[in-house]
Amino acid sequence: MINFSERFGRMRVLGGNNFLTIDNDCPDKWRADWLGGTSWRCTYVGGAYTVDGYLPEWRGSSCDYQRI
Numbered sequence: 001m002i003n004f005s006e007r008f009g010r011m012r013v014l015g016g017n018n019f020l021t022i023d024n025d026c027p028d029k030w031r032a033d034w035l036g037g038t039s040w041r042c043t044y045v046g047g048a049y050t051v052d053g054y055l056p057e058w059r060g061s062s063c064d065y066q067r068i
Contacts, residue, residue: 007054008052008053008054009052009053010050010051010052011050011051011052011053012048012049012050013046013048013050013051014048015044016030016044017044018041018042018043018044019041019042020035020039020040020041020042021040021041021042022039022040023038024040025040026042027042028046029044029045029046030042030043030044030045030046031043031045
């Protein structure tokens with residue numbers, strides 16, 4: 001079971017963290033840099049923007065189990 005809380009609000013997006021992918025599979029607003037072979041690094045180049053919507057505030061997880 002995952003507990004999740006959110007609220008509606010406005011968020012200013014300034015960038016994103018680089019991540020690795022294979023076969024040049026970067027989303028919109030991300031630049032693909034080839035690292036050799038099938039390895040690519042996605043770098044955010046979309047600039048700052050504002051988005052309205054439900055913003056995550058807290059996430060936790062717990063397990064339901066049965067006694068044996």
